[in-house]
Amino acid sequence: MSSYWDSYWRRRRVSRRRVIAGGSAATLGLATMAIAGCGDDDDDEGGNGGGTQLTPAAPTQDTSEKPVAGGTLRLLGGPIGSVIDIHRTNTPWESSFLWHWCGNFLMRFQKVAPFLPEPDLAAAQPEIADGGTTLIFKLRPEAKWQNKPPVNGRQVTAEDVKASFERIKALGAKSPRSGNYAIVDSIEAIDATTVRFKLKAPKADLLNAMSDQYDLVIPKEIADRGDDAITKPEDVVGSGPYEIAAFEAGQRIAVKKRADGYWKPNTAWLDGAEVVNQTDNQALVNAIRANQADSVGLPADLARQFENDQNFYITRAPNPTRECLLINHTKERYKDLRVRQALWRAVDRKQVYDNVYAGGGVAGGAMTPAAAGWVLPDAELAKLPGFGKREDEIKEAKALLAAAGYPDGFEETIMTATAFNANQVTDVIVSNLREVGIRLTIDNVGTDFATMLRRQIAGEYNLAGTLFLSGPYPDAQLLIYHHSDPAKGSRNYGKFADPEIDKLLDQQSVEFDYEKRKQIVFEIQRKLATAPGPVWIGSRIMFTVYNKRVRNAVATPFLAGYDDAEDVWIKA
Template identity: 30%
Template sequence: MTSQFKRLLGLTAAIVLGATAFAGTADAAKLRMAWAQDATGLDPHKQTAFSSLRLLELIYEPLVRLDAELKIVPGIAKSWAFSADGKELTFKLDPKAKFQNGAAVTPADVKASFERILDEKTGAANRANYLSIASIETPDAETVTFKLSQPDAPILTAMTDTNSSIVPAADIAAGTIGTKAVGSGPFKLERWDPNSKEILTANKDWAGGATGVEGIEISVLPDETAILAAMRTGQIDFALLNDPLIATLVPKEPKLQLNRAPVLAYHVLQLNPARKPMNELAVRQAISCAVDRQAVLDTASLGEGKVTGPLTMPFFASDPNTLFCYKRDVEKAKKLMADAGMTGGFTATVIAATGEPPTAAAEAQVLQAQLAEIGVKLDIKMMELNVYVDTWLKGDFDMAIALNGGRPDPYTMYNRYWTKNGNLQKVSNFADDTLDALLQKGRVETDPEKRKAIFADFDKELAEKSPWVWLYTSYGYTAQQKNVQGFVPMPTGSLASLGKVTVGQ
């Protein structure tokens, strides 16, 4: 039975169950929300799962944010400026910014947050983006200055990330980050029952102004078929969807609205070049040549997306057809396997998470069939998300089906994987002088067109060396009742605009 057919059967069951699959009460002052995959933790500096980031971005705030056009806009900081030589970045904090415990956000909190991110013991997801920070100065009650060891063009973009949120210095000192959630964002976490429910209340002191609702009640439902059934019966106002099979049914519902936006995140088959025989370039290239990316997209995601190279942001992205072996070539793949002495093929295990993304099992099955044609036998191992994330972070896999977050700048997107000091280098298991040098060159260059040329070379080099096989980008989906107003879809998949959403009668 195919995974798509199973998903269809699940949808039918959920429709039949209807409102019995969900229990809830209407409250016009609150947004009733649902998703199928819960957060795996509360530490904004360490969490990498999309489900965690979607919750944490409602609670925490970084210094700056991105808008729907990927422009940098104020967060905790009201203004910022680089020095003429590019070696200082100074922020003026919004004096109205307060944490949800009522304490003002101070330069000391900013300094402590970034020192925590930079501390290797923290295991912060964004650490590699800030290795140019030589010191942090706090000359007055509103000013923070980052002294840099070199010009660093993408560092400001990096600071828009939820993984770079500002947390209270007192909580860092107390060691309570991750055990409780105190941020300065639009909502306060009142209750978290893992894999069941989150209750958020409005942060009355939010510097962004009054929220549009008094709070958000998030239900973690068994799957997205149950979410659609609950929305049909009016039990849910707003939902995060990841499964294109479910999302494409929403427009057929007269009371519901689908929000569909291209995102920077990418679906990828990650190889582990530290393990034989994938330490051989020819083997990795053979796998790349054997994959029909469009077929993976069409089968797993109903064609909802487009084939992509490593760079997914519009300004820097290359035409995939110009990259190594993006047109499937099985004969070339077989020759490359023979060149590597692997005519008889090999067996490998590919890991995938249940539920994030919902297409993971289908992607694994399509790749399993395609790679079998060149003698690569894939054993598929599905894991619960928290187990998968722990395994992934350790780099303890032969291959992995992954949905990785995109960034508007190539350096902030990839330095953590492909520089020798990258904090996720253990995940990529691949160090390369050329990739490292190109990333560093793009980091210090400030001219946009020169940066574009540098990263075009990086894109080509990464595709040719094939440590991973990039597949496609898809869409971010949310669904809402038509009386919900003010939500703005983001290329990053962010739900931050829920701070201004209203629910009509």
């Protein structure tokens, strides 16, 4: 372990220009929530870094140890948002802590490499017919809902699956992943344990989409209530190993082991778990050292303090979160491609990660290194606009603005929130754009990220310093953010439209040959660097520090909490 970290720190030059009290970088308590990564973003030529592909890492634990039941896992992190509807929330604690502990997916990602979709409520991989346009799932007959209204411990059925995915699709822009299901033509409950999906065309990422962070199965009785089905704690009813015990937006979430027992034997060892809202990084360090928390997510410079301390261990993994300067393309100024190109070039991606994340970040384009095998290689990325020498990028940005009729720049308002470091990233963006004459006034909506999300969906902004949590596959990072068809581009909040890119997005989505699809995905990334929708900045790097008594923690390149809910235990 020590030799690994010695090697890591030698490869990275860690900046100390971080304001420690500035809020946790979307830090979450366990490795698959405080998703971390590492990558060599050193650049002696002054460039912006690149799209390094990264590998999750956690220390090997003693497999001879037998899990012991009992104990409560104590987590600190945040911010804890206000939206607890799993199909509508856009923030991690409400999804991967609350719902991943209380619910189940139809399919979910494996917790070990190569992280492929595996059955959860499904009894096996689906039967695929009709050239990939029909998928038939058999459900596990032993799966039961929690013994609480309105389901009272009944069996999970095909009608629940049908109602859940129809609801996700019907929510449109209100659901982070609804665009993944535009290709679904119909869903039919054949019998109590058999459900059939009929597609308009084959979809290469369908099982990945089903396994992604937000697409859990909920009871039909709740799904049928419509858009506002889940607004209060008693609406959180799942089939998972734990049930909700407390929820206070901005304060805490607690879960407890379900009273009627979990239907998966030899799992779910804890009595419960709790996360308390804390976004001050020095407070997180102090808490875990004082044994007031079992796990905290920290930036690189603070995590390093624990590397040789035998009372703790550290995990890391690639981060599917992407920092972003969101552009509202309906505003007249931003219909001009030259203005958008200037914004793309003016952002100093390396400075964002040096200043805000203590060097813990990878500058990138439209895909994050969490999607290993799909992100453009460093060498290619370095040739694209926005990734060259800083002085060259500034010169080109000024020339583009002058050609667009703004030789002296312009004044603008940028929306952000004091959550997940979005405000700190925005501060860097403001400084960067000032160098090319763009003078920004910050409109900070406060600490509830959901407020900013609602305004993004409604188009009530011009520019926004924000972030997006995306799954580790192309449709989650490209299709739903850039397609001009609202049914497919469900997170295209800026109303970006490019017919050529739409065509490529559709092509890659139905291409099953990996090499062929990869070339299309690479071409999309190149085009989005020259004809930007949002200005993608890159992906943060974060680390999770654990008390050594926490056993079976893993690191994955996607957001998940079910592995912790089922497998983590505490050694007395």
